[in-house]
Amino acid sequence: MQLANYLFFTTHCDEALAFYTACGLGRVTLLIRHGTEGIPLANEAMRGRVMHARFEGPGVLFFASDNHDAEPMRGSAHMLMVDDRESTDRIFARLAEGGRVTTPLAVQPWGSYYGKLTDRFGVQWMVDCEQ
Numbered sequence: 722m723q724l725a726n727y728l729f730f731t732t733h734c735d736e737a738l739a740f741y742t743a744c745g746l747g748r749v750t751l752l753i754r755h756g757t758e759g760i761p762l763a764n765e766a767m768r769g770r771v772m773h774a775r776f777e778g779p780g781v782l783f784f785a786s787d788n789h790d791a792e793p794m795r796g797s798a799h800m801l802m803v804d805d806r807e808s809t810d811r812i813f814a815r816l817a818e819g820g821r822v823t824t825p826l827a828v829q830p831w832g833s834y835y836g837k838l839t840d841r842f843g844v845q846w847m848v849d850c851e852q
Contacts, residue, residue, distance in 0.1 A: 723782070725782045725783055725784060726783045726784070726797070726799060727783065727784045727785065727786075728783060728784070728785040728786075728794070728844060729785070729786060729787075729788045729791035729792070729794075730771075730785065730786070730787050730788070730791060730842065731787060731788065731789070731791045732770065732787055733787070733842055734770065734771035734774065734785050734786055734787040735770075735771055736842075737785065737842040737844070738771070738774060738776060738785060740840070740841070740842070741776060743815070744812060744815040744816055745778075745811075745812065745815065746776075746778045746781050746801075746812075747776055747777050747778020747779070747781045748776070748777065748778065749774050749775070749776055750775045750776070750777045751773070751774060751775035752771065752773075752774045752775075753771075753772045753773045753774070754769055754770065754771060754772055755767040755768055755769065755770050755771075755772045755787070756768040756769060757772075760772050763789045763790075764789055766789070767787065767789050770787035771785065771786050771787045772786055772787070773786050774786060780802075781801075783799070793843060794842075794843045794844055794845065797845070798837070798844075798845035798846060798847050799844065799845070799846050799847070800846075800847040800848075800849060801846065801847070801848045801849065802849050802850075802851075803848060803849065803850045804850070805850065806834055806850055808850075809826065809834055809836075809848055809849075809850040810826065812848055813826050813836050813838065813846075813848045816838060816840050816846050816848070817838045817840070818841070819840070819841035820838050820839050820840040820841045821838060821839045822836065822837075822838045823837045823838060823839060823845075824836050824837035824838075826848070828852065832851070832852050833849050833850060833851050833852065834849070834850040834851075834852060835847065835848065835849045835850070836848055
């Protein structure tokens with residue numbers, strides 16, 4: 722068994738996946754679009770949008786799509802466990818571009834170098850580097 726998150730967007734899935742690729746998290750390994758391959762359309766506005774995508778990188782796996790009735794993201798976060806402080810700084814800074822830092826990177830009371838942010842697509846990220 723493996724747990725993997727599924728991110729729902731309304732119209733920005735392509736843009737979000739390109740952003741996560743540019744952040745160095747991995748790449749899209751499967752992409753199916755609404756209105757192709759016999760996939761029925763909920764409405765014409767969804768034609769060509771992402772119906773289902775698989776995103777993978779070293780230690781990273783999640784799925785994503787555009788969905789006409791997607792709800793705003795809330796109540797969960799992706800947590801990246803990073804091996805070194807330099808990579809933690811780099812990944813955190815990239816994910817924070819255009820987003821909002823809610824906990825700046827710092828050594829926390831439990832000993833980890835940790836920070837939290839909401840990226841420009843509304844996805845929450847926690848980046849943790851054990852000291």
